[in-house]
Amino acid sequence: MNEAILVDRAHASQPIRTRLALTIAGFGTLALLTCVLAPLVGSTQISLARVFDRSIPFEQNVDAQIFFVARLPRVLAGALAGAALAAAGVVFQAMLRNPLATPFTLGVSAGASLGAMLAIIFGVSVSLGPFTSVPLASFIGASLATALVYWLATSPGRAMSTSVLLLAGVTLNSFFSALIMFVQYIADFAQVYRAARWLMGDLDVGGFEPIAAAVPLTAVAFGLFALLPSSLNLLSLGADAAAVRGVDVVRSQRLAFFSASLATSAAVSLAGPIGFIGIVVPHLVRLMVGVDHRIVLPASTLFGAAFLVACDLLARTLLAPVEIPVGVVTAMIGGPFFLWLLVRKG
Amino acid sequence: MAARTKRLIVLAAVLVACGAGSTLQQSAAQQPASQSPRRIVSLVPALTEMLFAIGAGPQVVGVSSYDEFPADVKKLPKVGALLDPDTERILALRPDFVILYGSQSELQAQFARAGIRTFVYRHGGITTVLETIRDLGAATGHQAEAAARVRDVQGRLDAVRARVKGRPRPRVLLVFERQPKTLREVYVSGGRGFLHEMLEIAGGQNVFADVDRESVQPSSETLISRAPDVILEVRAAGLLEEREVAQEQGVWSSLSSIPAVRNKRVHFMVGDYLVVPGPRLAQATEAFAAAIHQGARK
Numbered sequence: 001m002n003e004a005i006l007v008d009r010a011h012a013s014q015p016i017r018t019r020l021a022l023t024i025a026g027f028g029t030l031a032l033l034t035c036v037l038a039p040l041v042g043s044t045q046i047s048l049a050r051v052f053d054r055s056i057p058f059e060q061n062v063d064a065q066i067f068f069v070a071r072l073p074r075v076l077a078g079a080l081a082g083a084a085l086a087a088a089g090v091v092f093q094a095m096l097r098n099p100l101a102t103p104f105t106l107g108v109s110a111g112a113s114l115g116a117m118l119a120i121i122f123g124v125s126v127s128l129g130p131f132t133s134v135p136l137a138s139f140i141g142a143s144l145a146t147a148l149v150y151w152l153a154t155s156p157g158r159a160m161s162t163s164v165l166l167l168a169g170v171t172l173n174s175f176f177s178a179l180i181m182f183v184q185y186i187a188d189f190a191q192v193y194r195a196a197r198w199l200m201g202d203l204d205v206g207g208f209e210p211i212a213a214a215v216p217l218t219a220v221a222f223g224l225f226a227l228l229p230s231s232l233n234l235l236s237l238g239a240d241a242a243a244v245r246g247v248d249v250v251r252s253q254r255l256a257f258f259s260a261s262l263a264t265s266a267a268v269s270l271a272g273p274i275g276f277i278g279i280v281v282p283h284l285v286r287l288m289v290g291v292d293h294r295i296v297l298p299a300s301t302l303f304g305a306a307f308l309v310a311c312d313l314l315a316r317t318l319l320a321p322v323e324i325p326v327g328v329v330t331a332m333i334g335g336p337f338f339l340w341l342l343v344r345k346g
Numbered sequence: 347m348a349a350r351t352k353r354l355i356v357l358a359a360v361l362v363a364c365g366a367g368s369t370l371q372q373s374a375a376q377q378p379a380s381q382s383p384r385r386i387v388s389l390v391p392a393l394t395e396m397l398f399a400i401g402a403g404p405q406v407v408g409v410s411s412y413d414e415f416p417a418d419v420k421k422l423p424k425v426g427a428l429l430d431p432d433t434e435r436i437l438a439l440r441p442d443f444v445i446l447y448g449s450q451s452e453l454q455a456q457f458a459r460a461g462i463r464t465f466v467y468r469h470g471g472i473t474t475v476l477e478t479i480r481d482l483g484a485a486t487g488h489q490a491e492a493a494a495r496v497r498d499v500q501g502r503l504d505a506v507r508a509r510v511k512g513r514p515r516p517r518v519l520l521v522f523e524r525q526p527k528t529l530r531e532v533y534v535s536g537g538r539g540f541l542h543e544m545l546e547i548a549g550g551q552n553v554f555a556d557v558d559r560e561s562v563q564p565s566s567e568t569l570i571s572r573a574p575d576v577i578l579e580v581r582a583a584g585l586l587e588e589r590e591v592a593q594e595q596g597v598w599s600s601l602s603s604i605p606a607v608r609n610k611r612v613h614f615m616v617g618d619y620l621v622v623p624g625p626r627l628a629q630a631t632e633a634f635a636a637a638i639h640q641g642a643r644k
Contacts, residue, residue: 185429
């Protein structure tokens with residue numbers, strides 16, 4: 001990280017391509033190192049030699065199963081969810097011109113949570129391809145919430161306004177939370193406990209299928225993110241200023257809203273609503289590399305991946321064999337950071 | 347709400363123990379028991395079951411929303427449960443004896459003001475279950491039946507102990523809840539509570555005996571490294587169809603290094619008697635023993 005700061009400061013006057021290459025190299029190395037090292041550590045001691053020993057049949061190779069079935073999917077899920085949430089945070093903050101916006105501000109996660117709650121409490125066991133019932137229901141919930149917020153912010157027939165979007169999102173968030181409370185109240189205890197546990201986030205996905213379900217969605221979202229950085233730079237100056245400089249404001253905002261919502265939905269359906277990644281990571285990254293979204297967006301993506309994988313490493317090892325929900329770890333780190341940010345801004 | 351099953355117990359295992367657990371048993375025996383109660387309301391299904399088992403069934407006039415056993419309770423008025431007790435309905439039934447959870451202390455105070463005797467449920471292991479049966483017997487005027495019932499349970503448990511004595515004790519994982527069709531959010535019995543004790547009596551070694559909690563949510567890594575020889579999945583209800591059971595058993599195949607999975611020793615057991623800390627726990631222990639020692643030489 002320090003290296004990245006130095007690199008950035010030393011080359012601030014360099015052309016954007018060079019800065020981008022250096023940022024990606026710096027943060028990419030960090031993310032890669034985290035993802036390579038994290039599967040080597042866990043509650044159980046395993047031997048790498050045994051993990052890759054082909055002479056032992058896989059069914060009998062405990063070390064290989066721990067590595068490939070338990071840890072690797074978990075690290076990949078953490079990297080994917082962390083990257084998606086951090087990037088979505090950057091996009092929402094720029095689009096809403098609000099430094100305290102998170103991927104969950106506009107009701108996406110509340111919609112996802114309501115979907116997951118309903119699946120858990122009504123014992124739904126429908127699956128679709130690699131999606132099992134709870135991730136599927138939460139993705140549907142998130143999509144419906146996204147559509148609803150967008151419809152509210154654009155109807156009747158007016159152009160999308162970020163202030164209406166924000167109000168509609170925040171209101172919908174509260175409304176969904178009320179529905180969640182109601183659904184939990186009528187459910188029985190075991191289900192309520194499971195539902196509450198889901199809200200704390202969990203990366204122990206138990207295989208590659210759940211990741212396979214989330215990858216295409218995240219890929220589409222990141223494809224759309226790639227179109228955004230320049231217009232985000234101008235949008236964060238304000239809609240009028242952006243329009244004067246030739247940005248199609250409505251189109252860019254719509255693109256930002258849908259791509260960030262898609263990334264959030266994919267991450268939440270994979271791992272539950274893990275909080276604080278979407279706010280802590282973008283702000284930390286801005287402190288390190290400045291405010292240019294062409295740099296902040298890729299850097300946050302990579303840093304988000306590393307950050308969540310590291311938090312999950314703490315979650316699964318600190319109290320082993322008992323685990324700390326990963327959302328609790330990110331909140332423990334993120335909560336104080338968020339407050340510090342708030343006080344500092346004030 | 348067809349799926350709203352009576353997994354309530356697991357509740358007991360998971361929730362109540364955490365907070366309310368051990369502190370409060372002001373059993374009715376400690377209060378002036380002038381005469382046997384005539385109108386009993388029970389908010390705790392396991393204790394409703396005990397009442398019926400000791401012959402106090404005819405005195406019961408109201409039960410919790412989760413009560414389903416024995417069949418007689420289905421006709422009785424439902425008055426809410428742990429989180430949503432309907433005080434008005436309870437008072438309207440004019441009870442002279444109310445059975446509550448330990449955490450319902452405000453409700454207890456309310457009934458005390460109304461001059462109604464209360465009996466507070468304490469969650470714990472098998473000993474607590476048997477003590478509770480005895481205390482209920484004393485409080486409701488069915489001492490002899492309660493004592494007989496306790497002897498019966500103890501006798502059956504001793505018989506199980508005798509049957510499994512000298513046999514190898516396989517390492518067992520007892521799962522009582524998880525997300526359908528995946529190995530996510532797996533909840534298993536730790537080394538405390540009636541499920542753990544039943545498992546040990548049934549001749550199994552709980553692989554999470556070292557974790558001093560009733561419920562543990564292990565990661566896939568921990569499941570693999572604990573390497574159980576037998577996996578018992580118990581469900582109160584809901585998993586009734588053969589096809590679904592086969593599907594749920596198949597979910598384990600992704601962790602093929604676990605001996606239980608390799609040797610096809612993942613057993614599904616369905617029935618609320620398996621998870622209710624009540625008089626049927628002897629029956630459940632017998633079922634555990636049968637599953638754990640299935641195919642073992644006599």
